[in-house]
Amino acid sequence: MAKYIMALDQGTTSSRAIIFDKSGNIIGKAQNEFEQIYPHAGWVEHDPLAILYSQFQSVSQCLIDANVEPGEIAGIGITNQRETTILWDRQTGKPVYNAIVWQCRRTADYCEKLKADGLEDYIKEHTGLLIDAYFSGTKIKWILDNVPEAQALAKEGRLLFGTVETWIIWNLTGGSVHVTDYSNASRTMLFDVDKLCWDEFLCEKMGIPMSILPEPVPSSKVYGRVGRGILGLEAFEGIPISGAIGDQPAALFGQACFNPGQAKNTYGTGCFLLMNTGETRVRSKNNLLTGVAWGIGDKVEYSIEGSAFNAGSVIKWLRDELQIINSAKRCDELAESVPDANGIYFVPAFTGLGAPYWDMYARGCIVGLTRGVNRAHVARAVLEAITYQMTDLLEAMKSDSGIDFTELRVDGGASVSDIMLQIQADMIRCNVNRPKTVETTALGAAYLAGLAVGFWESKEEIEKNRQVERIFTPQMPQEKRDEIYAGWKRAVECSKGWAK
Numbered sequence: 001m002a003k004y005i006m007a008l009d010q011g012t013t014s015s016r017a018i019i020f021d022k023s024g025n026i027i028g029k030a031q032n033e034f035e036q037i038y039p040h041a042g043w044v045e046h047d048p049l050a051i052l053y054s055q056f057q058s059v060s061q062c063l064i065d066a067n068v069e070p071g072e073i074a075g076i077g078i079t080n081q082r083e084t085t086i087l088w089d090r091q092t093g094k095p096v097y098n099a100i101v102w103q104c105r106r107t108a109d110y111c112e113k114l115k116a117d118g119l120e121d122y123i124k125e126h127t128g129l130l131i132d133a134y135f136s137g138t139k140i141k142w143i144l145d146n147v148p149e150a151q152a153l154a155k156e157g158r159l160l161f162g163t164v165e166t167w168i169i170w171n172l173t174g175g176s177v178h179v180t181d182y183s184n185a186s187r188t189m190l191f192d193v194d195k196l197c198w199d200e201f202l203c204e205k206m207g208i209p210m211s212i213l214p215e216p217v218p219s220s221k222v223y224g225r226v227g228r229g230i231l232g233l234e235a236f237e238g239i240p241i242s243g244a245i246g247d248q249p250a251a252l253f254g255q256a257c258f259n260p261g262q263a264k265n266t267y268g269t270g271c272f273l274l275m276n277t278g279e280t281r282v283r284s285k286n287n288l289l290t291g292v293a294w295g296i297g298d299k300v301e302y303s304i305e306g307s308a309f310n311a312g313s314v315i316k317w318l319r320d321e322l323q324i325i326n327s328a329k330r331c332d333e334l335a336e337s338v339p340d341a342n343g344i345y346f347v348p349a350f351t352g353l354g355a356p357y358w359d360m361y362a363r364g365c366i367v368g369l370t371r372g373v374n375r376a377h378v379a380r381a382v383l384e385a386i387t388y389q390m391t392d393l394l395e396a397m398k399s400d401s402g403i404d405f406t407e408l409r410v411d412g413g414a415s416v417s418d419i420m421l422q423i424q425a426d427m428i429r430c431n432v433n434r435p436k437t438v439e440t441t442a443l444g445a446a447y448l449a450g451l452a453v454g455f456w457e458s459k460e461e462i463e464k465n466r467q468v469e470r471i472f473t474p475q476m477p478q479e480k481r482d483e484i485y486a487g488w489k490r491a492v493e494c495s496k497g498w499a500k
Helices: 048-066 108-116 121-125 136-145 148-154 164-172 198-206 247-254 312-320 328-338 375-401 417-428 440-452 459-465 478-495
Strands: 004-010 015-022 027-031 075-078 086-089 159-162 178-180 215-217 220-226 241-245 263-267 269-279 290-297 298-310 346-348 366-369 407-411 431-434 468-472
Touching: 004 048, 004 164, 004 407, 004 440, 015 048, 015 263, 015 440, 027 048, 027 108, 048 164, 048 178, 075 164, 075 247, 075 366, 075 440, 086 136, 108 121, 108 136, 108 440, 136 198, 148 159, 148 220, 159 164, 164 178, 164 220, 164 241, 178 478, 220 290, 220 440, 241 440, 247 269, 247 346, 247 478, 263 375, 263 440, 269 290, 269 375, 290 440, 298 375, 312 328, 312 375, 328 417, 346 375, 346 478, 366 417, 366 478, 375 417, 375 478, 407 417, 417 431, 417 468, 417 478
Parallel strands: 004 075, 075 241, 178 215, 263 407, 407 431
Antiparallel strands: 004 015, 015 027, 086 159, 220 241, 263 269, 269 298, 290 298, 346 366, 431 468
C-alpha cells in the first residue's frame, strides 16, 4: 500500500531525496554533492549526467535510510534549481554540452544587445522578467551558436531543451515525456505568462527553434511513470511522476502560502522573497519579477518575487574573511550582547544592489562609525542589514500589489537566528512565522505530487499539516522603527555607484 510521497530536490551543489508521510513528516532523506565546473571567470557549468547520477543515488540511499519499499511510494515530486539549461540528443540521450548554470554570466553581452534592440518592455510585459543572463533563453542561444553539434541536431529534429526538472523527468520516463512546469517555463525569458505558451516572437528573435522546447504543463499532474530499466531504479518502475516546480515557488507552496498576500522569505546565501498574488498577475513598477507560482488543474496562481544577493553570505564573510566570529551562532551571541548597532549601518552590496535598486556598481560599506563601535555592533549591523533588505523588498511588493501583509513565513539556514527574526518583525511591522519543518522546498514538491495522485485531497488538508515552531511579533515602537529605516535608506545612498 502506498503510504508516502518522495520529493527529489535537485539543487545547485547537491541532489537530495526526501520521503514524507501524510502528515508532512520526514521519514528519510539522503543527499549527494556533485562537481561545480568553472571554465572561465564568471562561467558556471554542471555535468548533466552527474546531476542524474547524484539524484538517482540519493533516491536509492533514501529508501534504505527510511526502510521503505518502492511500492510504498504513491508518487514522485521534483523541485529544482531554476534557469539552469541543458540541451541533449533525443535519440542517444547524451547532452551536447554541459548544463549552463543559473549563476553563469557568459551571455551578459548578448543581453545588452537585446536591450539595445529595444526588447526590454516587450520581455517585461510578456514574460514578467527583466533582460538578464540569469534566465535560460540566452543560455540556449549560446549553446546553439557555439556547439556545432547542437545546430546539426536541431535541423534533424533531434535536439531537446530542458531545465533540470525536464531533464530528470525525461530520463525517469525512459525518454517518453518532454515537459516543463509553468513555474520553470516562467524563468526562461521565452514564456508568455498570460497565455501559458512559448512566445513565438522571442524564440524567432533569439534564433531558438520552437521544436526543441518542452510542453508547458501544470505543476501538479501525472506526467508519466518511471520507465523500465532505469539504472539503479528498476524497482521504481510504474511509480507516477506527478509534480514539478522550481525551488522558490516550491518553498512558497510548502509554506502553505495559498492566499493572495501570503509571503515567504528564504534566508540562504541570498534571500528570496515571494508573495502569492492569486490568479492575478502583478506588473511590477519596482523592478520585481512576476511569473506563474504553480498550476493545479486548469487554474494557475501567480507570484511576485524579489531577491537580495547577499544575506547568509555576509555572516560567512564575518567568519572567513574578517574572522570576527567562528560560527553563525557566535554572530547571534555578539548581536544579542548589545541593545543596538551603536549608530552604524552595514550595506552588503558586495556584488551590487538587487531589487528594488538595481545598481550593479554599488559596493558594500559601513557608515556611521565612531570610536565606541566594537565587533558586537558590527555583528548586529550585519543581521540588521539582512532584515533591512527584506523590508525594502516587502515595501516594493506592497506598492506593486496594493496588498498588505499579515505575516511573513520564513525558512532557510539563517532563519534559525531568533534575534534576526525579531528585528525582521520590528522592521516589517507584522508577524514572522517560522515552521517546525524547514524542508519547505522539498515539501512543496511532495504536496503537489500528492495532490495529483489523491494522496492529499486539497490545499486545505495540506494547510492543516503546517506546524509553527515560533512566531515573532513586532516589539519596537513605530516612531523608532521609522527612524532606523530612514537611516538605512541614507546608508544605501552612500553605497551606490561606487565602482563606476
